Amino acid sequence: MMNNNGSKKVVLRFPQEVADRPIVCELALRFGLRFNILRASISPHREGIMVMELIGSRDRQEEGLEFLREKGVFVEPLSQDIRMVEERCYHCGTCVGLCPTGALSMERPSFLVRYDPAKCIACELCVLACPTHAMEALL
Ligand code: SF4
Ligand code: SF4
Known part of the structure; x- marks a missing residue:
């Protein structure tokens, strides 16, 4: 099976109702992904915003991001x-x-x-x- 490893930078927005849940840890536990949190902050509307570098196979990255979307997180690629x-x-x-x-x-x-x-x-x-x-x- 092809091991298509790489890293991808994404912006994650956590609406207030999911901001308190530790769903980011699931990326490692469920999908075996490594990640670096590059920046994180809370908006004035209590939305959490995190810029993250995800490291792992492309397939696993996509599965992990899909998991976050299903949990209500908005996922977008990071603009340069x-x-x-x-x-x-x-x-x-x-x-x-x-x-x-x-x-x-x-x-x-x-x-x-x-x-x-x-x-x-x-x-x-x-x-x-x-x-x-x-x-x-x-x-
Ligand atoms: S960047 Fe746009 S939104 Fe911001 S102060 Fe200037 S015109 Fe207004
Ligand atoms: S893109 Fe940068 S300057 Fe614009 S709202 Fe977000 S953090 Fe502020």
């Missing part, structure tokens, strides 16, 4: 990078309240929105929310 296109940003602040890590913040007293890529976990909440598409995910 998130960038702000500053000319498109009109500093409305919509993204600031959504960003779970503080990567987007409103500077005082100027009220200009600033983006700090070092704090970004690439969850893409801002990409979905920005009315002018000023936040972009680069794959």
